[in-house]
Amino acid sequence: MSRKCDLTGKAAQTGHKVSHSNRKTKRRFLPNLVNVTLTSDTLNRSVRFRISANALKTVDHRGGLDAFLAKAKDVELSPKALELKRQLEKKLATAS
Template structure:
């Protein structure tokens, strides 16, 4: 399982651990990933995702998973999130056509 956020694509970064004596050794900065189940109102189902705590905060701020994906630009989304965004757009278009 990769250490990558399913929504934003945030992944592991690398850098140096610098000691008091200024010795530098390589280290990894891991994203704060949480396994969550988010409800999609448009798709009428729940979706299990492994997302960063920062992305979860953004989803809550924007008003849920559907609103987050609609407002987000395609280039800042991970591949799985892009697929969800397409499904939501398709369901919205069908709902508008039926009404």
């Protein structure tokens, strides 16, 4: 399982741990990932994701999973989220 957010694409970064004597050793900065179940209002079903805490706040701010996926770029989404976005677009196209 990769340490990457399914919705925003945020992944682990590398950098230096700097000691008091200014020695630099490699370290990793890991994203704050949480397992959540989000509900799609359009598709009437729940979907499990592993997303960052920041992405969870963004989903709430934009008004839910459907609104988030509508604005999200395809490059950043995981294959699972991209498939869900395509299903949403298809359902909305047939509804209108």
